[in-house]
Amino acid sequence: MGCRSRSALAAALLAVAGCKGAVDRPDWITDGGGYLGDAAARPLAIVGDRVSDWLELYQYDPKLVEAARLSVDEHPEFINEPFDLALSPDGAALYVVLGHPDMYHMGTLLKARLGDGSRIAEIPLGEEPSMIALSPDGTRAYVSLFRNLGHPQGPWTAPGALVVVDTVNMRVLGVADVCAAALGVALDEARERVWVACLGGDALALVDVANDAPRVEQMVPLGAGTAPAYVLLDDAHAFVTASGSGELIALDRADATVAKRIAFGSDAFPQRMALAGDLVLVCVDDAQQLAAISRAALEPVDTVATPGMHPQGIAVTRDGRYALFTDENDLLHPGQVVRVDLAGLGSGGAHVDATAPTRVFPQAVIVAP
Numbered sequence: 001m002g003c004r005s006r007s008a009l010a011a012a013l014l015a016v017a018g019c020k021g022a023v024d025r026p027d028w029i030t031d032g033g034g035y036l037g038d039a040a041a042r043p044l045a046i047v048g049d050r051v052s053d054w055l056e057l058y059q060y061d062p063k064l065v066e067a068a069r070l071s072v073d074e075h076p077e078f079i080n081e082p083f084d085l086a087l088s089p090d091g092a093a094l095y096v097v098l099g100h101p102d103m104y105h106m107g108t109l110l111k112a113r114l115g116d117g118s119r120i121a122e123i124p125l126g127e128e129p130s131m132i133a134l135s136p137d138g139t140r141a142y143v144s145l146f147r148n149l150g151h152p153q154g155p156w157t158a159p160g161a162l163v164v165v166d167t168v169n170m171r172v173l174g175v176a177d178v179c180a181a182a183l184g185v186a187l188d189e190a191r192e193r194v195w196v197a198c199l200g201g202d203a204l205a206l207v208d209v210a211n212d213a214p215r216v217e218q219m220v221p222l223g224a225g226t227a228p229a230y231v232l233l234d235d236a237h238a239f240v241t242a243s244g245s246g247e248l249i250a251l252d253r254a255d256a257t258v259a260k261r262i263a264f265g266s267d268a269f270p271q272r273m274a275l276a277g278d279l280v281l282v283c284v285d286d287a288q289q290l291a292a293i294s295r296a297a298l299e300p301v302d303t304v305a306t307p308g309m310h311p312q313g314i315a316v317t318r319d320g321r322y323a324l325f326t327d328e329n330d331l332l333h334p335g336q337v338v339r340v341d342l343a344g345l346g347s348g349g350a351h352v353d354a355t356a357p358t359r360v361f362p363q364a365v366i367v368a369p
Contacts, residue, residue, distance in 0.1 A: 027070070027116045027117040027118055028057070028068040028069065028070050028116065028117040029068060029069050029070065042368060042369065043059075043060070043061070043317065043318070043367060043368060043369050044057045044058065044059060044060070044067060044367070044368045045057070045058045045060050045315065045324045045337060045365055045366070045367055045368075046058075046085055046087075046094065046365065046366050046367075046368055047313075047326060047337050047358055047362045047364070047365045048082035048083065048084070048085050048096065048313075048362070048363060048364040048365075049082065049335075049358055049359040049360060049361055049362050049363075050079070050081045050082065050083060050099075050360075050361040050362075050363050051079055051081075051331070051359070051360040051361035052073075052359035052360045052361070053071060053072050053073035053079065053080045053081070053082065054069050054070065054071055054072070054073075054082075054359050055069065055070045055072060055082060055085075055094075055096065056068075056069045056337075056358055056359070056362075057069065057070075057368075058324075058337055058356055060317070060322060060324060060339055060354075061317075061321075061322070063354070064337070064339045064354040064355065064356045065356060066356060066357075068117075070112075070117045072096060072098060072110065074098075078100060079100055080098050080099070080100055081098060081099035081100045081107075082096050082097065082098055082099075082364070083097050083098075083099045083129070083130050083131070083363065083364065084096075084097040084130060084131045084132050084364045085097070085132075085364045085365075085366045086132045086133075086134045086141070086366065087114070087366055087368055088134070088138040088167075089134075089136065089137065089138045090138070091114065091368055091369060092113065092114060092115070093111055093112070093113065093114065093120065093138075093167075094111070094112045094113070094114045094368075095109060095110070095111055095132060095134070095141060095167070096109070096110040096112065097109060097129050097130065097131065097132050097143060098110055098122075098129070099128050099129060099130065099146075100128070105127060105149075106124045106125075106126065106127065107124070107125050107126065107127065107128055107129040107145075108122050108123060108124050108125060108129070109122065109123055109125055109129065109132070109141065109143060109165060109170075110122045111167065111170055114368060120170070121170035122170075123165070123170050123171065123172065125143055125145065125163050125165075125172065126145045126147075126161060126163060126175065127145060127146075127147045127149060128145060128146040128147050128148070128149055129143050129144065129145050129146070129163070130143075130144050130145070130146040130182070130183050131143070131144045131183060131184050131185045131230070132144075132185065133185045133186055133187040133194065134167070134187075135187060135189060136189060138167060139166065139167055139168055140164060140165065140166065140167060140173075140209075140212070141164075141165040141167050142162060142163070142164060142165075142185050142187055142194045142209065143162070143163045143165060143185070144160060144161070144162055144163075144178075144182040144183055144184070144185045144196055145160050145161040145162070145163060145175075145182060146160055146181055146182060146183055146199075147159070147160050147161065147181065147182075148160070148180075148181050148200065154200070155200060156180055156181030156199060156200030157180050157181075157200055158180065158181070158200075159177040159178065159179060159180055159182075160177070160178055160179060160180060160181050160182025160183070160196075160198070160200075161175055161176060161177050161178055161182060162175070162176055162178050162182060162185070162194060162196055162205075162207050162209075162214050163175050163214075164209060164212050164214055166212075173212040174209075174212050174213050174214050175214070176207065176214035176215055176216065177216075178196050178198070178205040178207055178214075178216055179196065179198035179200075179201040179203055179205045179216075179219065180198055180199070180200030180201035181198060181199040181200030181201065182196050182197070182198060182199075182205070183196075183197050183198075183199045183228075183229050183230065184196070184197035184228070184229055184230035184231040184240070184241075185197075185231060186231040186232060186233045186238065187209075187233075188233060188253065192208060192209055192210040193206055193207065193208060193209065193217070194206075194207045194209050194214070195207075195231045195233065195238050196231070197228040197229055197230060197231050197240060198228060199227050199228060199229055199243070200227075202221065202222055202223060202224055202225065202226045202227065202228070202244075203219050203220055203221045203222055203228070204219070204220040204222065204228060204231070204238075204240065204251075204256070205218075205219055205220075206218040206219075206220065206256060218256065220251070220256045222240070222242065222249060222258075223245070225244045225245055226242040226244050226245045226247065226249070227242060227243045227244030227245070228240045228241070228242050228243075228249070229241050229242070229243040229270075229271065230271065230272050230273060232273040232274070232275070232280065233253060234253075234275060234280070234295055235253070236252070236253055236295070237250045237251060237252065237253055237259060237295065237298075238250070238251045238252075238253050238256070239251075239273055239280055239282075239293075241270035241271060241272070241273060241282060242270070243269050243270060243271070245263075245266060246263060246264045246265045246266045246267060246268040246269065246270065247261050247262060247263050247264065247270070248261075248262040248264070248270060248280075248282055248291070248293060249261050249262075250262070250298050259298060260298035260299075262293060262298070262299075262300060264282075264284050264287055264291065265287060267286055268284050268285070268286055268287040269284070269285040269286040269287075270282050270283065270284050270285065270291075271283040271284070271285050271311060271312050271313070272312060272313045272314055272364075273314065274314045274315055274316045274323065275295075275316065276292070276316045276320060276323065276342060276345060277320055277345075278294065278295050278296060279292045279293060279294060279295060279301065279302075279345065279346065280292070280293040280295055281293075281314055281316065281323055283311035283312055283313070283314050283325055284311065285310045285311055285312065286310070288305070288306050288307055288308065288309055288310065288311075289303045289304060289305055289306055289311075290303065290304040290306060290311060290314070290323070290325065290340065290350075291303050292304070292345055292346060292350075301346050302345060302346050302347070302348060302350065304340055304345070304350045304351065304352070305351075305352075306325075306327070306338065306352060309327040309336075309338060309352075310327055310328050310329065311325045311326070311327060311338075312325070312326045312327070312328050312362070312363045313325060313326045313362070313363050313364045313365040314326075314365065315365045315366050315367045316342070316367070317367055317369075318367065318369045320342060321341070321342060321343070322339050322340060322341060322342060323339075323340040323342055323350075324337060324338065324339055324340070324365055324367065325337070325338050325340065325365065326338070326358070326362035326363055326364070326365050327355075327362070328361050328362060328363065331360070331361055332360065333360075334357050334358060334359060334360060335357075335358045335359070335360065335361060335362040336355045336356060336357050336358055336362070337355070337356050337358055337362060337365065338352055338354070338355050339352070339353055339354040339355070340352055340353065341353040
């Protein structure tokens with residue numbers, strides 16, 4: 001699910017069977033024992049590794065160290081690919097989007113207890129689920145289906161989809177085809193609308209999800225070759241990383257008109273984003289940096305150098321003190337999770353201050369307060 005200089009290698013890793021040797025454990029494997037629900041274990045950063053099929057938990061304050069891990073390798077003969085993560089509003093349940101659990105034909109949504117890693121439920125979603133957005137009350141999940149497994153290196157022309165899930169009863173409520181290679185998703189609850197980035201279609205799909213019956217209400221073209229990947233909403237704007245054109249595109253949240261295009265460079269390959277106070281932090285993969293964008297002025301105000309690192313996923317701690325991002329490395333050798341001290345962000349003071357090793361291909365990261 002990407003279009004980069006290393007995409008052929010990534011495609012090979014995701015399209016062939018793996019021989020990783022599953023670890024059949026129903027709960028978190030911890031060094032010190034106990035449950036991750038214990039107050040002493042929090043806060044935590046949770047990382048999903050796409051190729052090794054592990055979830056890894058890290059304590060990040062005062063030191064950045066691995067606290068536990070959980071295998072989601074249900075089928076050792078191929079890659080299950082935990083691609084995205086979400087946490088219920090009360091912090092008790094962890095949702096894991098598994099892209100390839102059934103021989104690459106049917107992906108699933110796994111719901112587990114964060115405290116002990118035990119499985120609550122798992123349901124099939126369709127071909128190659130990718131990103132998830134939860135409703136503020138946690139009762140609905142909106143998951144994109146990337147599909148396009150027949151074209152691992154593109155062009156991604158088959159229509160992707162949006163799936164609406166009742167997370168209380170763990171059942172699918174509705175599915176709608178949206179656009180070619182659906183990837184990033186973001187929920188505008190007030191307007192009962194989900195924004196979907198169409199990586200293969202150079203557009204955004206605005207999907208009406210009222211009454212749990214998804215339907216495309218508007219397509220927003222962004223220009224040939226943009227390849228929009230991920231979406232992030234704030235109160236006023238939708239921010240979209242365009243991996244093909246190397247831009248951040250800001251759109252008005254109310255009417256979906258383009259407000260600003262910020263160029264990082266055609267080979268920059270911007271990835272996932274996170275809000276950090278009045279700024280948006282953008283993982284700019286091949287530029288090896290985090291870009292800080294003013295949400296009000298829609299202008300770059302700072303960068304955080306990440307030399308030798310390829311930022312993918314990002315999360316900001318609740319107190320705003322740190323950002324944690326995943327570095328995928330070269331897709332074959334171990335990656336890492338990286339802590340950034342955000343003090344001085346906006347004036348050149350933010351900097352990488354800690355790293356910890358992960359498995360092969362870390363991408364999604366979220367924070368459990």
